[in-house]
Amino acid sequence: MTTSDTTIAAGSAPEAESPSDGNYLxxxxxxxxxxxxxxxxxxxxxxxxxxxxxxxxGGVFAMLVRTELLTPGxxxxxxxxxxxxxxxxxxxxIFLFIIPSIPAALGNFVLPIMLGAKDVAFxxxxxxxxxxxxxxxxLALLAIVTGGVDTGWTFYTPYSTTTSTSVIAVTLGAFxxxxxxxxxxxxxxxxxxxxxxPGMNWFRMPLFLWxxxxxxxxxxxxxxxxxxxLILLILERTLGVGIFDPALGGDPVLxxxxxxxxxxxxxxxxxxxxxxxxxxxxxxxxxxxxxxxxFIAYSSIAIAILGFLVWGHHMFTSGQSAVANVIFSALTFSxxxxxxxxxxxxxxTMYKGSISLETPxxxxxxxxxxxxIGGLTGLFLGxxxxxxxxxxxxxxxxxxxxxxxGGTFIAFxxxxxxxxxxITGRMYSEFWGRIxxxxxxxxxxxxxxxxxxxxxxxxxxRYYNYLDEYQPYHVFSTIGSYLLAVGxxxxxxxxxxxxxxxxxxxxxxxxxxxxxxHCSSPPPHDNFAEQPTVGDCYDFSGxxxxxxxxxxxxxxxxxx
Amino acid sequence: MGHEPTxxxxxxxxxxxxLAHHFETSEQQFVAGKLGMWLFLATEILLFGxxxxxxxxxxxxxxxxxxxxxxxxxxxxxxxxxxxxxxxxLTMAWGVHxxxxxxxxxxxxxxxxxxxxxxTFLGIKYVEYSHKWKDGLLPGTRFDPQYAPGEHGxxxxxxxxAQYGEHTSxxxxxxxxxxxxxxxxxxxxxxxxxxxxxxxxxxxxxSGLAEVPWLERPKPHAEIKERPxxxxxxxxxxxxxxxxxxxxxxxxxxxxxxxxxxxxxxHFGADYFTPVDLAGLYWHLVDLIWIxxxxxxxxxx
Numbered sequence: 055m056t057t058s059d060t061t062i063a064a065g066s067a068p069e070a071e072s073p074s075d076g077n078y079l080x081x082x083x084x085x086x087x088x089x090x091x092x093x094x095x096x097x098x099x100x101x102x103x104x105x106x107x108x109x110x111x112g113g114v115f116a117m118l119v120r121t122e123l124l125t126p127g128x129x130x131x132x133x134x135x136x137x138x139x140x141x142x143x144x145x146x147x148i149f150l151f152i153i154p155s156i157p158a159a160l161g162n163f164v165l166p167i168m169l170g171a172k173d174v175a176f177x178x179x180x181x182x183x184x185x186x187x188x189x190x191x192x193l194a195l196l197a198i199v200t201g202g203v204d205t206g207w208t209f210y211t212p213y214s215t216t217t218s219t220s221v222i223a224v225t226l227g228a229f230x231x232x233x234x235x236x237x238x239x240x241x242x243x244x245x246x247x248x249x250x251x252p253g254m255n256w257f258r259m260p261l262f263l264w265x266x267x268x269x270x271x272x273x274x275x276x277x278x279x280x281x282x283x284l285i286l287l288i289l290e291r292t293l294g295v296g297i298f299d300p301a302l303g304g305d306p307v308l309x310x311x312x313x314x315x316x317x318x319x320x321x322x323x324x325x326x327x328x329x330x331x332x333x334x335x336x337x338x339x340x341x342x343x344x345x346x347x348x349f350i351a352y353s354s355i356a357i358a359i360l361g362f363l364v365w366g367h368h369m370f371t372s373g374q375s376a377v378a379n380v381i382f383s384a385l386t387f388s389x390x391x392x393x394x395x396x397x398x399x400x401x402x403t404m405y406k407g408s409i410s411l412e413t414p415x416x417x418x419x420x421x422x423x424x425x426x427i428g429g430l431t432g433l434f435l436g437x438x439x440x441x442x443x444x445x446x447x448x449x450x451x452x453x454x455x456x457x458x459x460g461g462t463f464i465a466f467x468x469x470x471x472x473x474x475x476x477i478t479g480r481m482y483s484e485f486w487g488r489i490x491x492x493x494x495x496x497x498x499x500x501x502x503x504x505x506x507x508x509x510x511x512x513x514x515x516r517y518y519n520y521l522d523e524y525q526p527y528h529v530f531s532t533i534g535s536y537l538l539a540v541g542x543x544x545x546x547x548x549x550x551x552x553x554x555x556x557x558x559x560x561x562x563x564x565x566x567x568x569x570x571x572h573c574s575s576p577p578p579h580d581n582f583a584e585q586p587t588v589g590d591c592y593d594f595s596g597x598x599x600x601x602x603x604x605x606x607x608x609x610x611x612x613x614x
Numbered sequence: 615m616g617h618e619p620t621x622x623x624x625x626x627x628x629x630x631x632x633l634a635h636h637f638e639t640s641e642q643q644f645v646a647g648k649l650g651m652w653l654f655l656a657t658e659i660l661l662f663g664x665x666x667x668x669x670x671x672x673x674x675x676x677x678x679x680x681x682x683x684x685x686x687x688x689x690x691x692x693x694x695x696x697x698x699x700x701x702x703x704l705t706m707a708w709g710v711h712x713x714x715x716x717x718x719x720x721x722x723x724x725x726x727x728x729x730x731x732x733x734t735f736l737g738i739k740y741v742e743y744s745h746k747w748k749d750g751l752l753p754g755t756r757f758d759p760q761y762a763p764g765e766h767g768x769x770x771x772x773x774x775x776a777q778y779g780e781h782t783s784x785x786x787x788x789x790x791x792x793x794x795x796x797x798x799x800x801x802x803x804x805x806x807x808x809x810x811x812x813x814x815x816x817x818x819x820x821s822g823l824a825e826v827p828w829l830e831r832p833k834p835h836a837e838i839k840e841r842p843x844x845x846x847x848x849x850x851x852x853x854x855x856x857x858x859x860x861x862x863x864x865x866x867x868x869x870x871x872x873x874x875x876x877x878x879x880x881h882f883g884a885d886y887f888t889p890v891d892l893a894g895l896y897w898h899l900v901d902l903i904w905i906x907x908x909x910x911x912x913x914x915x
Contacts, residue, residue: 166636172635172636173635174636175636175646175650176646176650177634177636179650236657240650240653240654240657243649243653244646244649244650244653247646247649248642248645248646248649249636249637249646274653274656275656275657275660277657278657278658278660278664279661279663281661282662282663282664282665282858283664285854285858286664286668286854289753289754289850289854290754293752293753293754293756293850293853294753294754294755294756295754295846295850295851295853295854296753296754296844296847296850297672297847297851302754302755302844302846302847303843303844303846304847308668308671312664312667312668580635
């Protein structure tokens with residue numbers, strides 16, 4: 055197997071190609087070439103379109119929830135409808151958007167190229183994962199059009215086993231989506247283990263791949279437990295098995311244990327890939343080698359493992375024993391440590407770096423700030439004495455929005471901007487990108503910081519009606535949410551505009567050193583004709599900026 | 615553009631039709647497939663693990679339910695099924711062995727035998743399930759036992775005769791009060807359509823959660839003559855576990871049929887037998903899960 059003639063071909067050809075040359079987008083035409091594709095890049099694009107559609111749907115539910123909460127009592131809908139709105143907002147965002155967003159949409163596209171492989175290990179399984187996603191999404195839509203669900207996205211029993219709303223449709227949807235997630239994770243693990251080219255050993259991999267690897271481990275171990283929990287829930291509803299309903303001899307707290315055994319690791323499925331993206335962005339846009347590579351890599355694995363041990367912190371008030379509470383609280387504190395290690399390493403990477411504030415970097419900086427707040431407030435909730443007061447208040451709502459939205463979603467948008475030139479072959483407008491990022495940042499913090507305050511003052515979550523004293527906070531939060539929506543709509547507008555009018559992208563617009571920047575933008579169908587040779591993906595010394603193509607080229611033969 | 619096959623790897627792709635384009639060698643493809651299948655088996659173990667966990671939790675808190683109700687199960691039929699599945703694993707492994715040696719006829723024969731054993735397993739399961747249906751031993755609100763365990767030849771020891779007269783489908787007395795099994799199938803215990811709540815009267819502590827005090831727990835092997843409350847939970851767990859397992863047997867049979875068709879077409883040989891190997895791994899896991907199910911549900915008392 056020859057590799058010596060590879061790097062020259064991969065290094066010099068891309069700048070000369072234009073996207074009208076062969077790339078994965080024009081490799082084959084027609085709808086069937088998309089529906090039956092085995093190309094991980096096309097599957098990633100299909101996922102991207104689908105999860106953004108889900109984001110829009112979940113966002114509509116969010117806007118309805120926030121608008122209803124402008125006044126105590128009825129504003130635009132009845133209480134039962136409100137229950138359905140927040141349930142569907144949560145279920146759609148979690149199962150149809152956040153969990154698949156980075157791994158399936160960005161990860162599918164980027165992982166094989168970053169690794170130096172031609173595709174994932176099991177391309178047909180990859181396509182099947184996408185089909186499962188579509189089926190799960192359709193089942194969720196079925197639940198919405200047949201009257202919705204009002205149990206809260208957590209489906210606590212015995213209400214979820216006795217309510218007449220469309221619980222079975224949405225839980226079946228979540229079950230199918232779970233398997234989509236499992237097969238994606240399985241594919242990624244085998245790809246990283248077996249399809250690394252020569253020279254790409256574990257500690258030469260970009261940190262985004264470490265993050266996806268740790269995420270995939272959680273996906274395959276935790277998601278089946280959700281699967282069996284949902285099966286039991288469906289059996290309970292249809293056959294009255296009696297495992298969760300006290301009137302039938304069951305134990306409702308058992309449902310909570312089963313549910314959170316998956317759903318806590320699930321939040322690490324959400325955040326780990328996001329942290330992986332931030333590792334890439336911070337290094338590239340500081341033009342400086344990532345600091346503490348091994349610490350960041352190992353901390354991803356540590357988070358994955360520790361994340362399985364802390365589910366009980368969602369159940370401090372459920373009546374479990376004091377011993378269990380203390381143990382879960384202590385473990386919850388320990389899982390914050392690897393996350394903090396990452397934050398320190400990112401900041402150290404930026405120190406004395408040559409920072410350029412392109413849009414992806416703006417999002418990475420927003421992430422560090424907002425995930426910092428989200429993660430630290432998790433410690434408030436992990437402490438037993440404070441959790442007794444904060445449980446089921448808006449403090450919790452604000453905490454998880456800061457981590458999932460201020461964390462994962464912001465990193466997703468940052469990664470989308472970072473790899474947008476690679477995926478589409480176009481550059482978006484940096485001016486509007488930064489404006490939109492600022493708008494999103496201000497809108498987000500306005501929406502959710504107010505919720506920390508009102509939560510700590512006692513405003514419960516999922517409440518339709520509330521005392522007048524909370525109204526100013528709700529109004530402030532709702533106005534913030536409108537601003538947030540404006541920022542996101544703006545983002546969608548300029549990104550879509552770039553597809554038609556954007557400047558053609560060079561192979562390496564940002565000066566990254568990982569392998570995806572060695573192939574053209576967009577990449578050719580086969581990624582690499584031969585397996586490429588691997589260097590240090592955080593060593594930027596071999597790159598120089600070429601103003602003619604407005605991108606970076608390799609700087610061989612010159613001192614950096 | 616560099617797409618012509620000039621390297622050794624590209625030549626390998628030309629000569630080995632089964633080698634997918636994104637793998638460099640057959641060896642790489644084979645080990646990747648194996649790793650993928652083992653990871654999938656890990657997810658299956660986690661899936662069944664939830665049910666085993668539920669079993670363990672309920673058995674720990676309500677041993678009397680399990681010690682009473684397991685006698686409804688037919689150990690003989692369960693034992694035969696265990697042997698049937700073990701034999702099917704043998705024939706499956708034998709089939710993989712034939713595939714490795716390129717023995718097409720041996721492979722086909724072994725796959726057919728495996729399918730026959732699997733059908734036998736499902737047939738015996740059908741017999742067991744239909745007995746349960748007839749005897750009213752169904753999960754949840756349909757639980758309506760017609761006989762005590764051991765009577766009328768249904769499970770248990772033939773010479774047991776529990777006094778069953780006062781424990782028919784009438785509302786049982788007692789302060790814990792089981793969910794009434796004579797409810798119509800459409801009503802849940804919470805249905806108040808008739809103006810009367812069907813929730814059983816409150817016990818000391820939550821009805822479903824009250825554990826038998828440690829000193830009063832039944833001794834192992836003790837015969838429980840009176841039907842404990844909430845016995846239907848045993849059958850909920852029994853049908854969930856054996857039902858999910860049965861679904862996996864059916865899925866496995868589908869996979870084996872597909873492998874059989876490909877074997878007949880001559881797709882497999884000594885250089886390429888990966889799908890047979892992977893199907894074998896899956897089938898062995900299905901067998902292994904039953905080997906755990908059988909003693910936990912049928913044998914322990």
